[in-house]
Amino acid sequence: MSEFKSGSNLEKVLRAGHFAFTGECGPPTGANVEALKKKAAYLKGMVDAVNITDNQTAVVRMPSWAASLIVMQEGVEPNFQMVCRDRNRLAAQSDVLGIYAHGIRNMLCLSGDHQKFGNHPDAKNVYDIDSMQLIHTVKTMRDEGKFLNGQDIDVPPKIFIGAASNPFAEPFEYRVHRLAKKIAAGADFVQTQCIYNMDRFREFMKQAVDMGLHEKCYILPGVTPMKSVGMALYMSRSVPGMDVPEDLIKRLRGAGKGKVAEEGIRFALEQIEEFKEMEGVAGVHLMAIEWEHRVPEIAERAGMLPRPSV
Amino acid sequence: MDEFTPRIVAFCCSNCAAAAATIADGLQHVLPENVKIIQVPCTGRIEVLHLLKPFEEGADGVYVAGCQEDSCRYTSGISKAARRVAHVQKILEEIAIEPERIAVFNVSAGMGHAFTEIAREMTRKVREIGPIQA
Amino acid sequence: MIIAEAKPNSELLEMVSDCSKVLVVGCKGCVTVCNVGGAKEVGVLAATLKIARRRQGRTIAVDEVTLERQCDPEYVDEIKDRIGDYDAVISIACGVGPQFLSERYPSARVFPGVNTKFMGGAVAHGVWEERCAGCGQCVIHNFGGICPIARCSKSLQNGPCGGSDHGKCEISKDVDCIWDVIVRKMMSQGRLDELLKFRPPKSWTTSRDGGPRKMIREELRI
């Protein structure tokens, strides 16, 4: 077996052929370390790594790198997220060096939500480089030991490079190609947008497998349990690129009062069961947004426990 | 105290003017003296500046009387005029003047009576708002 | 051309609140064509200022002039004999105009009467859209002749992002996702492979990021 690219827990789990299970945690909108630690505690031992979001939805929060360090101290492996909206290429490369220096080994490269709908819509965005270029930059830094300008890096950062993919955004037929492009640019693993439309995801995965993308990269579909009918409707109507089938909404409605959340979790569990069997799927990325305390239960019921130790 | 008589300038197309003349001839319905008419071939000829000028000269109200939307001889004259009136309303609002001081009316051919009605209606409305200059 | 929009009259009124004699300067260039700074608008602004002042029970003298272009010194020069007569000069040209006026007439108080928006064109009468960001290094041939720098909200060169929603951008249902347009066009032309090529980070030295720009054509200099 060849050398690990980063040696992160996530990389090891995946490389060992285990069905990976990652979680997600949003940093506080303040310096509330305790709250963060509390969230981390729910996740500890339940997942292989936790995505730490980067000013998600363009709302100012504790920085991703700082929160990553805190959860790491709590014994949880972070998956540091970085968006291109807020950094130019100088800051981006600098931050990569910084997180690596502090022991962070996973990084998810994103374009970032536009600031227009965040809490600072008057901000000027950066977008010096895009997510694709960020992936390529980190790869170049790691594998070639060079900055974007070609200058050598003293100690190159060994990062397990992640990318995002939205299998449902339009134009649909281009999505798998764009995934291929990200993999070519240097993505080691891919986490997708939350999946609800299983039919279309199956089709997407089939295309990916046909193109052999699963052999070049670990693909982790995203799962977000629906907490309520309102959430389902909001996701369906207001979140760009989200595909929530009408059947699912009906199913949640049919669950009856007080039982919708349970129905949402059941659907998530069914999804996870299917992903386990689906060709090319290497794990699941569980985005239990502001529902971290339910992760242990979901992990348990999904048969994900205990997490392998590698 | 004397009742305030608003000074009003009305822009009307030749179609309306003809209607007004007919009615005035036949039924003795004459325009109120405080309403002054400027006749144009079509209300589409009236510019934003033309609508502003009377206010600059001290008018308390301005209106445009044109054809029905679907019967403008020049097809889109009155709808153009209506948009310009809306634009002038926006300008008036921005400079803290009641936008209701300007309006647009549609008059069917042969509705001379309505034409004089409009003049009275506008006079009443502007009287309610009061003089443009305190 | 350069597209601009009129500033709210309330803002302009505030700008010149302490002035009693104002010159409104129009421009016969782009702003005339986009209906914001030509002779007609000069007249409208002048009348508006006068009406507003009348309402306040004050007077204001407003003169009007429309220059051929405010971005050439010869035309700016044309008002040299009268500019001293005014408390304020409102230029309703693009951002270039008031600056050329300020530079040429150091003692004049020059106010911008319009907000300069973007470089674009009329897609329909009364509807203008941005087309060019002036990045200084045109790359539209890589994208089916469509510029993602100017027209993608995130200026992505390897789009579209996950926010593309049924052909619309995540920022608004009224904004097309230009990457959706690019992808469909390239697909219809059978050139998808070109899009799959990785586009490395762009050099922004030629754009605004490279500092104030200047162009010298030696062969033209006198």
Place this chain on the structure above:
Amino acid sequence: MGQKKPTGFVMVIGAGIAGIQTALSLADAGYGVHLVERSAALGGMIPDLHRIYPLCACCKLDPRIAACEQNPNINVLLDTSVDDISGKIGNFRIALTTGEEKKELQAGAVIFAAGIETFQPANLDYYAYGSASNVVTSVEFEQSQKPLGPNGGMLKRPSDGKTPAKIAWLQCVGSRDINRGDASYCSTVCCMHALKEAVNAKAVNADIETTIFFIDMRTHGKGYENYLNTALEKGVQLVRSKVHTINPVPETGDVLMSYADEQGHMQEAVFDMVVLSVGLRPSAQAIELARKIGIRVDADNYVGTEPFQPVSTSTAGIFVCGGVCGPHDIAHSLTQANAAVAQVAAFLDPQPFAPALNYAAVPAEAQTSPGILLAYQLCPGMHPEIGRLVESAAADLPAVTDVCRLDGDIRGGLCEKLAQCAAGRVVFASCTALMHKDSVEAALRLSGRNPFMYETVDLKLLGGEPAPATLTERLRVGVMRAELLSPPAVREIPVVKHALVVGGGVAGMESARALSAAGCPVTLVEKEKVLGGHGRHVRATWQGLDAQAYLQELIRSVEQDDNITVLTETGVKHNRGYAGNFVTTVENNGRTQEIRHAVTILACGGDDRSVDEYLYGQNDRVYLWSELESKLVSDPAAVENAGSAVFIQCVGSREKDCPHCSNLCCSFTVRTAVDLKTKNPDMKIFVVYREMRTFGLRENIYLEARQKGVVFIRYEVENKPRIAPAADGSGLVVTVFDPILDRPVSLDADFVSLQTAIRPTHNAELAEIFHVDLDADGFFAPSPEKLKPVDTTAGGVFMAGLAAYPKDTGDAIAEARAAAGRALEILKQDTVQIGGQVAEVMPEKCAVCCTCVRTCPFYVPFIDHDRGAAYIDPALCQGCGMCVAECPGKAIVMPSCSDRMLTQMPAALLEGV
């Protein structure tokens, strides 16, 4: 235009309104015209009239007379009688006597326009005319109504100068009366004439009682029925009766009228004065001349014409119009005059005396000095004080440099004044100023001024009473507008020598044929698959001639005419441009094409309306009249063998939802009844009617029908006839209340024919496309300039046939040719002057931004790359001003409605508040 024809002058005999119109039209079309008048003045009978229906038009004749006198192509010969005419078509020799002097003139064509005389009732003692001074003729009464007449417009009765409180009109004096009046026909005009006199009497004093004693109220013309209804609203009373005798009441000077009412009961009534509505007779001298030169004269002593050649005499090259060929109203006389022009143009090319009176091209530097001439004209009906007020108002207006009062000849008077003063602009104030637009423009042209530098001020509202404040304000605004005028450029645009005729019925085809004969190419557009229109349902003319044979010949000749392009199944989509240069888009099965043409004739037809009364649609023995006619054409035996028939008149007509009279239905009914009776004398025929309107010579067949035993029963609209299937199922029974018997009667009918209203079919749609107005009944409205019966409200657009108003085939043919005649006046010009209300681009200001290109509703502006600026073709510009308003660079101007005017008017107007 066309093949070689002889050239020549034209002789017009008689200078009444018809003769004058003929001469002017011919001169406009390039002919040298000899206008011969027996009396010492032009004008004929019109100067005696107070008002001409429907509006005051007394001032319309004077400008025409002046135009005749001034036109170098009209040779006016007053005090001149025609002694003899010899030679033949293309080369007539006319022997004349002027005073004592005899001379001979040559002409290629002759038009008989010698007019009418009125019946002299002096011989009829039972009318007491001559013996009772308060019995006057309608002509005398009208003269006394004239404000400039002997009584100054105040009604006075002759015996004692007392203002009459009760006036009676007695109709049909010398008409519809073989026994005593020696004329069997109806004089057509007297009903309207009496109504007009009564209405005008009431206008002077609403308390005057006005009563009209009549047989049938014949208001069959365009707008006439409406006038009748208005008269009734104003309190004019009508008494259906037969007048027995009129006797003076010796002590009082009053007049006692004895009459039999409808039920035959004798009645008496006393009036302050009685007006005899005297009938019309053709000019005796003209008829004498006609007989002498061998022109056929008909039984009623009029020059004989055929319905299919309504203005032709029996001698080729000699035409006739006006009262000499029948008792006609003014509109019809003018229509005939224009038709005669078209007839002349068909075989004779113009030979002018002098180059046409072409207005010199307006020099670029036309005089447009800011000085204003205020010219005013006072209608005879106006208070003389108004003149003084105008003068004093003018004195307070500094911009007015000159003032003058015009009488009669507006153009001449203005020219004279302009020659003496330096004013560059004119403000013309008059009762209906718009009517004199042409005269004012012509005077400006002739005086080297820009013809569009004038404004009009309407004095009409001021009526008889002076209203100083209103008058002053109106003049002030008018003068101000004139001050703010900017001189528009005047351009010469070539006339497109092509005509468009819309509608392929009789009128459309006749127009096309007349234009083609005069050498003008025509495009004839018809919506349906075949030509013929409503004419396909017409069996016979009222004179009894075969209309189908005529129609087939007409269709054949139109289809074979190389000069006429017939487009069937084709609709009109769009029209723009000006008289002289129109562009019309037509569509055939989805394919569109553009036609360029100088003139348009709208002859888009009409149809008898369907109704849901009288069992129509429920019983197959009930026909609409068009259906009956079609049946008479296709299967006459079925109708002719019927045992009985009932004709019901005014069905769905002259009622609230369709108030006009359809004009020809009465004549149709009596014609059909006569023909059926001739074929089958045993057939019982009943005509159930409200008024029998067999006007003019049509009265003769009404008489014939009665003689043949056709029974006429009158009904009131409030008590309509009822119809039911016969009890034995054999036919129908019509029940009607007979006012003479004073009880209901039941009539058996094997079939019933319903004479329903004729209404226009496509007018609404075409009015919009061709920018013309409709009248209250949905027919094309006549030009506001009056006395132009075939002109629509838009220049260069004419009307003919049922779309203009219901009329029979003969009248439709006359009208169609008249429309062609009017059209030829434009087509014969090489150029037209365009200016006035058009937008113009000033290239130096144009930013070529395309705003005008995008905003013009008619797609006229385009970017002319050679000029580097937008260009607006003045010949196509419709003058709405949209582009002027939209242009962001203020590069488009419209002198007739300038920014200067619109921005300065508010201040000036508000000054007056």
